[in-house]
Amino acid sequence: MAGGRLWSAAHPRLADACLAALLVLLVLPTLVIRNPEFPGSPDGWSLAVFALAAAALVFRREQPLRVWAFATVAGVAGVLQSDGSIVLAATTCVALYTVGSRLPLRSVVLASVVSGVAYTLASVVAEGDWLDDRGVPGLQTFAWSAAASAVGVAVRSHRATLAAAEARALQAELTREDEAERRVSDERLRIARELHDVVAHHISIVNVQAGVARHLLDADPDQARAALDLVRDASKTVLSEMSTVVGLLRTAGEEAPTDPTPGMARVGELADSIRQAGLDLTWTVSGELAGLPAIHDLTAYRVVQETLTNALRYGTGAATMVVDSRPEGVSIEVRNEVGRNGRHRSGGGHGLIGMRERVDAVRGRLAAGPEPDGAYRVSVLIPRDPA
Structure with a gap:
């Protein structure tokens, strides 16, 4: 079934042409049986109008409302000619399914009611009486019309649900990628701030004390030595803190700093x-x-x-x-x-x-x-x- 849907989506006109031919083949035996004057031969007029209505289904996806109107008119004409053969409403049911799957609900309800009334009146006129042994002739067409429309609406709702789920999945995927990029960027900025704060502070101390040591190296060796001790302590501290910051970038299995x-x-x-x-x-x-x-x-x-x-x-x-x-x-x-x-x-x-x-x-x-x-x-x- 999935393969059939894919093929139909790839070749819509060909698929609808096959559907029209199938409907003609299914209705043909009924038209043969209902021709008492020529047993074994079809009712030519009914077959012609039904074939035209079926051929119009090839365009049902592009023009669903117009195809429905044409199929209904042709079907009603066929019913009037064939003494009330409701089977000619088959093309109208297919067109109603298309209307239900593609048009707003208001249009779907209106098309279903019009189809049911039109076929019922045509059956009454063809039978010559408002009642027969089963009640009002053609009244069952209301049920067929409603069922076809309901199936179309259900299919449309199902497609909308699938499309919404796919859109949510795509949006979630895009959002996940954006969120990952944002977190990477935030982490990069955080590490950059840490490195700047650590390095800037201690290197400033190293720079100042190195200048002091150079200035006092000859005049006051003891003070210069104290300045160099501060340089050494500051450099050790900056190395230790940098090790802590860089430890955030370690891969799994490496020993992380514990400071x-x-x-x-x-x-x-x-x-x-x-x-x-x-x-x-x-x-x-x-x-x-x-x-x-x-x-x-x-x-x-x-x-x-x-x-x-x-x-x-x-x-x-x-x-x-x-x-x-x-x-x-x-x-x-x-x-x-x-x-x-x-x-x-x-x-x-x-x-x-x-x-x-x-x-x-x-x-x-x-x-x-x-x-x-x-x-x-x-x-x-x-x-x-x-x-």
């Missing part, structure tokens, strides 16, 4: 390292920092790290930081003098972009920019709500 994810619990260590790098940092913490969701805790830590790194790189060497833990979240404010040269970048660079992306991802708020007094201020609120 804990940085959070606000380590903000003291971060402040000490930035002080050792040369930033005169004054900072205070109020409230309890524990209780933040993991991603919010990491976001707050990275914001502090990036902000202090920028203060070290672009400021005049001094900064203040206030961390305030509130019921709605953790507030972080960092101010540093940028001097008259205004080297602090307010909009460019990937650091501030990365901070905004991190804060937006946790539904937080970030404000950054120069103040009228010449300081650069970064204010962030990281909410506690994981939503």
